[in-house]
Amino acid sequence: MTIDNLIFGYLVSLLAGLSAVALYSEWLRRRFEPTPSEDRIFRCERCSFVYTDDADVDRSRCPQCGTVNDSIQF
Numbered sequence: 016m017t018i019d020n021l022i023f024g025y026l027v028s029l030l031a032g033l034s035a036v037a038l039y040s041e042w043l044r045r046r047f048e049p050t051p052s053e054d055r056i057f058r059c060e061r062c063s064f065v066y067t068d069d070a071d072v073d074r075s076r077c078p079q080c081g082t083v084n085d086s087i088q089f
């Protein structure tokens with residue numbers, strides 16, 4: 016084997032190992048990351064209590080004071 020082939024083989028194996036570590040790291044991050052919730056976020060206009068409700072609900076009653084509120088958008 017020539018020096019050029021050894022350097023090329025070393026470089027390819029180093030890049031393959033680095034790619035494998037990066038893919039494994041990304042897989043672990045996605046595995047333990049919390050999934051986003053589909054719930055809507057509401058803020059009461061009277062008592063300023065922030066709460067969530069199902070995604071199919073347009074207006075929701077505040078669990079603290081009973082006022083009906085619209086969802087908020089970020």
